[in-house]
Amino acid sequence: MSLQIKNLVVYYQTLRGYVKALDDVTFSISDGEIMGLAGESGCGKTTLGNSLIRLEPPMKYIKGDVELDNEKLPVWNSSQMNAFRFKKISIIPQYAMNALNPTIKIGKMISELLSSRKFNYKKIKPELERRLDLVELTHDVLNMYPIELSGGMKQRMVLVLSTLLDPSLLIADEITSALDVSTQKAVAEMLVEFRNRKFVKSMIVITHDISILYQIADSILVMYAGKLAEKASTNVIVNTPRHPYTKLLISSLPKVGVRYTEKKLSGIPGNTPLLLDPPAGCRFRDRCPVAFDRCFEEPPFVEIEKDHYIACWKECTEND
Amino acid sequence: MIKLEKVSKTYRTGTFGGKLLPAVVDVSFDVRDGEVVSLIGESGSGKSTIGKMILRLITITSGRILFNDIDISTIKEGDLKNYYHDVQSVFQDPFSSYNPIFKADRIFSIIRQEFFPKVKDSQWNEKVDSSLKAVGLNPDQVLNKFPHQLSGGQLQRFLIARALLLDIKFLVADEIISMLDASTRVDVLNLLAELKSKGLSILFITHDLSLGYYISERAIILYRGCIVEMGDTKKIYFDPIHPYTKMLMASVPRLDKKWEKVEVELKAKQAEITEGCVYYERCKSPRRSTKCNLKRPDLVEVSPGHFASCFL
Numbered sequence: 001m002s003l004q005i006k007n008l009v010v011y012y013q014t015l016r017g018y019v020k021a022l023d024d025v026t027f028s029i030s031d032g033e034i035m036g037l038a039g040e041s042g043c044g045k046t047t048l049g050n051s052l053i054r055l056e057p058p059m060k061y062i063k064g065d066v067e068l069d070n071e072k073l074p075v076w077n078s079s080q081m082n083a084f085r086f087k088k089i090s091i092i093p094q095y096a097m098n099a100l101n102p103t104i105k106i107g108k109m110i111s112e113l114l115s116s117r118k119f120n121y122k123k124i125k126p127e128l129e130r131r132l133d134l135v136e137l138t139h140d141v142l143n144m145y146p147i148e149l150s151g152g153m154k155q156r157m158v159l160v161l162s163t164l165l166d167p168s169l170l171i172a173d174e175i176t177s178a179l180d181v182s183t184q185k186a187v188a189e190m191l192v193e194f195r196n197r198k199f200v201k202s203m204i205v206i207t208h209d210i211s212i213l214y215q216i217a218d219s220i221l222v223m224y225a226g227k228l229a230e231k232a233s234t235n236v237i238v239n240t241p242r243h244p245y246t247k248l249l250i251s252s253l254p255k256v257g258v259r260y261t262e263k264k265l266s267g268i269p270g271n272t273p274l275l276l277d278p279p280a281g282c283r284f285r286d287r288c289p290v291a292f293d294r295c296f297e298e299p300p301f302v303e304i305e306k307d308h309y310i311a312c313w314k315e316c317t318e319n320d
Numbered sequence: 321m322i323k324l325e326k327v328s329k330t331y332r333t334g335t336f337g338g339k340l341l342p343a344v345v346d347v348s349f350d351v352r353d354g355e356v357v358s359l360i361g362e363s364g365s366g367k368s369t370i371g372k373m374i375l376r377l378i379t380i381t382s383g384r385i386l387f388n389d390i391d392i393s394t395i396k397e398g399d400l401k402n403y404y405h406d407v408q409s410v411f412q413d414p415f416s417s418y419n420p421i422f423k424a425d426r427i428f429s430i431i432r433q434e435f436f437p438k439v440k441d442s443q444w445n446e447k448v449d450s451s452l453k454a455v456g457l458n459p460d461q462v463l464n465k466f467p468h469q470l471s472g473g474q475l476q477r478f479l480i481a482r483a484l485l486l487d488i489k490f491l492v493a494d495e496i497i498s499m500l501d502a503s504t505r506v507d508v509l510n511l512l513a514e515l516k517s518k519g520l521s522i523l524f525i526t527h528d529l530s531l532g533y534y535i536s537e538r539a540i541i542l543y544r545g546c547i548v549e550m551g552d553t554k555k556i557y558f559d560p561i562h563p564y565t566k567m568l569m570a571s572v573p574r575l576d577k578k579w580e581k582v583e584v585e586l587k588a589k590q591a592e593i594t595e596g597c598v599y600y601e602r603c604k605s606p607r608r609s610t611k612c613n614l615k616r617p618d619l620v621e622v623s624p625g626h627f628a629s630c631f632l
Contacts, residue, residue, distance in 0.1 A: 257557070
């Protein structure tokens, strides 16, 4: 098991109380697994990614354990986490490609970054150049300013940079969403390539685009309003999902070859609940077409088949 | 309805505007009454520029845009107002389309001031209510609220309702659903389909190919300001002719099929525009020849209603 998360609870501290952005999250990722994390905006997927590496105010750690390679991660202590960041666990945050320092050349930025972590740039440079070849970037980019690179080039540069020290876990937050379809495909395939070459042991790919995950991920975890809804292998989630939310989400996606005149798709009625004071029990209850009395209780996230976890009373009780 | 005749737009870039950047090159197409046409292309392909030229937000360098046989580049003041009575647009980011200090319904009162100063209060409120209902919103729930109190999907539908107040005939929808969540996306798309059935023509600008297929009868594929392929949506998607369209269709992430091994050429994307085919540098076709690099292929009709610009 590369990553194991148990009962992780992370809230946002606001003047009006806690926003329950991540509530009782338990799951694990095996070695070499690319796990996709999907859900609507505001469901807590970015919070989950960030809390594993940079849990800082207004985020507040409440409880829970995170283990990476059987080593406990001190996620609640930002300075102790420094020993793990970049080396063991690395993140490509949302809009990372716009976060490259515009005033210095990319090579200089990498060397400063490495020396801050007490690594020698000269020693690592041959490996860096080898990886630049792999993502089809010329070595000249090291002498360029970020403004000289296109979006896709910057995204590939960030990918190389964040995996340079071969971390065991890479969190990639919406790295393909701002790119064109053709570039998107190339970057997504590079993620898989990096895993295959063992630059990164396992990955969490956060995106709202399930069709991308279908192409590259081994398993998909669907979140809804700060809670886990369903986790299973990619094929199961896309073709035979069990959670009503996953079912509705998958069926609302327009596919090539589907036209409104032939098959009218429908969205999910209603809105996501406010997480400042979420309803007790299942948070999807109000929008769920199959909700019943039991849904006022909190559904547990249980394994109903091998590697298929789900938090829904309807599906659990039918199985009994 | 709307007809573009050899429309080009060249931007001036560089310190003193010394460099010329052709954004749209000799684009001709038309949108008929009650038709949805998708304009598909990557970033930088000029799709938004075309939308803005139709809306007269930027000037046309050469060519003509005709709206019901009237050249829109020459119309002035009063006529221009009439033009905006018929043609409106909705843009990508609903969150930045509003002024956060004012309530969201201010967009309606501005329309009233500009276009309907003589309409009575009760009549006006009725009109607002009916157009809000037409876009699937409950007026009691959404009126009198600030933009931050409404969701992205609601704000976007608000903007469509605003356009409907004017009894428009043509809507430029520039990436209107790319900022919305999957669960509300389809609702906005269905709304467009419904408006279309009532006779509205829509130019649907998008980079998401599956959305384009869902809603439109015809699709136009743009690459670096040129139309590379145009025709019936089904033909474009299932029987593409141009190598670029083929590559694009193979790169769309789909839920029913895994990606095939199609090489995506990344390096040559930034190449200079030459006299030849715009796609020459990235073209992977085995039949690519030097002819392609010397002369730009014309847009020819391959089969009825299906145009492509490729020598192969």
